[in-house]
Amino acid sequence: MADSPISPVCSRFHRAIELIGSRWTGAILQTLLQGKCRYASIKAAVPDITDRMLSERLRSLESEGLVAREVVPDTPVRVEYQLTKKGRELQDALREISSWAERWIPAEIPNQIAPARRTGRAERPRKIRPV
Secondary structure (H helix, E strand, O other), rough: OOOOOOOOHHHHHHHHHHHOOOOOHHHHHHHHHHOEEEEHHHHHHOOOOOOHHHHHHHHHHHHHHEEEEEEOOOOOOEEEEEEEEEHOOOHHHHHHHHHHHHHHHHOOOOOOOOOOOOOOOOEEOOOOOOO
């Protein structure tokens, strides 16, 4: 029996997956689905993200039209982020990914001993320091 031909991946699908699949992007989007947020609130909600990476991801999401940045002329000036209509339309897809993760991705246990890679000994997970 001959192999059936495999269709190439749709370029739109590929671009969408690359966009929302970048590290921390999904977590930022999940956070913003809860409503308008300030930078510090997003940073607090997304574990281990650095200031540099959060700024970069927010700029990228803004340039893609998924996030709107609003400067509130107050004292002190506040900057708030919220999803655009285009960004909010990802809600169903993110909900499906979340449901899949609940079924298939094991929950992380803090301070869990990780099996050793080469030595045969158990090792504790390393803490990642912000850059």
